[in-house]
Amino acid sequence: MDGFQSFPAPAKVNLFLHIIGQRADGYHLLQTVFRLLDFDDTIHLKVRADGIINRTQDIKGVSAEQDLCVRAAKLLKQHSKTELGVDIAVDKRIPMGGGLGGGSSDAATVLLALNKLWNLNLPRQTLIDLGLTLGADVPVFIFGQNAWAEGIGEQLQAVKLKPAWYIIMTPQVHVSTVEVFSAKELTRNTIPTTIAAFSRVGASNNLHNDLEPVVSQQYPAVAACLEWLSQFTKARMSGSGASVFAEIENKALAEDILAKMPHEIAGVPVFRCLARGLDKHPLYEYASE
Structure with missing residues (x-):
């Protein structure tokens, strides 16, 4: 892609x-830990002198007005008053609607990369505040470190996590985040935990995903993925699904499990991948402190 520069948007x-x-x-109060992965989308950007924000390819089911990358670029342009514009293209690998943060990460990468390409030099907190207006998961990618999150997901503290590999199964079903969070059977009274307790127990059975029972009941393929992966180790759902993952410290064991993973489960095609946990976002240095 002539004249474009490419930037990763990690899951x-x-x-x-x-x-x-x-x-x-109506917003839910939560506690979670976000782990960044070396599995990503790629954002291609080319600075324009005429100020136009232009998406160079159509994305099925996503208009330019809805596209978080376009919205992020427009938001940053409006905030910074820059006269520059940008051409945007995206190579999608992260499954859409899978609970892996693909759309949010794409938007964050646009904000971080344009902060550099447009020579804005905005501080990280400014970009985080802008990102929050685009979606609750955008800030963590701009924060750029594995993070303990509270509030609605916007109160972030860096956490150190051990090296690990993650086996991911994403059944190709569309889970509605709105419907899951509004389900009557969703429990909203889990007793709060602490970073210290998380650090002690890590991924023990005391920690769980409160959305998992609701999604499993509504989407049998998600339940089937959890059951299959749980043969080998503790499996969990990420976010509001549909992705299910397991943390494995040994790469060879993770590769062996991946090789056995079915391409279809409960009659639904399954996206499968193996990713390594990151310590920092690849574009962490693109925002000043």
Whole structure:
């Protein structure tokens, strides 16, 4: 792609997701740990002198007005008052709607990369504040480190995590995040935990995803993926699904499990991948502190 520069937009998994309450405005209060992965989309950007924000390819089911990458670029342009524009193209690898943060990560990478390409030099917190207006998961990618998150996911603290590999299964079903969070059977009263407790127990059975039972009941393919992966080790759902993952410290064992993984489960095609946990976002240095 002539004149374009390419930037990674990494996926994430939620090592656990506890719903501990609900605000008066309907937003859920949660606790989670975000782990960044070396599995990513690629964002291609080419600076324009004429100020136009232009998406160079159509994305099925996503209009330019809805596209988080386009919205991120427009938001940054409006905030910074720059006269520059950009051409945007995206290579999607992260499954859409899978709970791996693909769309949010794409938007964060646009904000980080344009901060550099447009020579804006905005501080990280400014980009985080802009990102939050695009979606609750955008800030963690701009934060750029594995993070303990509270509030609605916007209160972030860096956490150190051990090296690990993650086996991911994503059944090709579309899970509605809105429907899952509004389900009557969803428990919203998990007792809050602490970073210290998480550090002690890691991914123990005390930590779980409160959305998992609701999604498993509504989407049998998700339940089937959890059951299959749990043969080998503790499996969890990421975010609001549909992706299911397991943390494995030994790469050879992870590769062996991946090789056995079915391409279809409960009559539904399954996306499969193996990813390594990251310590920092590849574009971490693109924002000043």
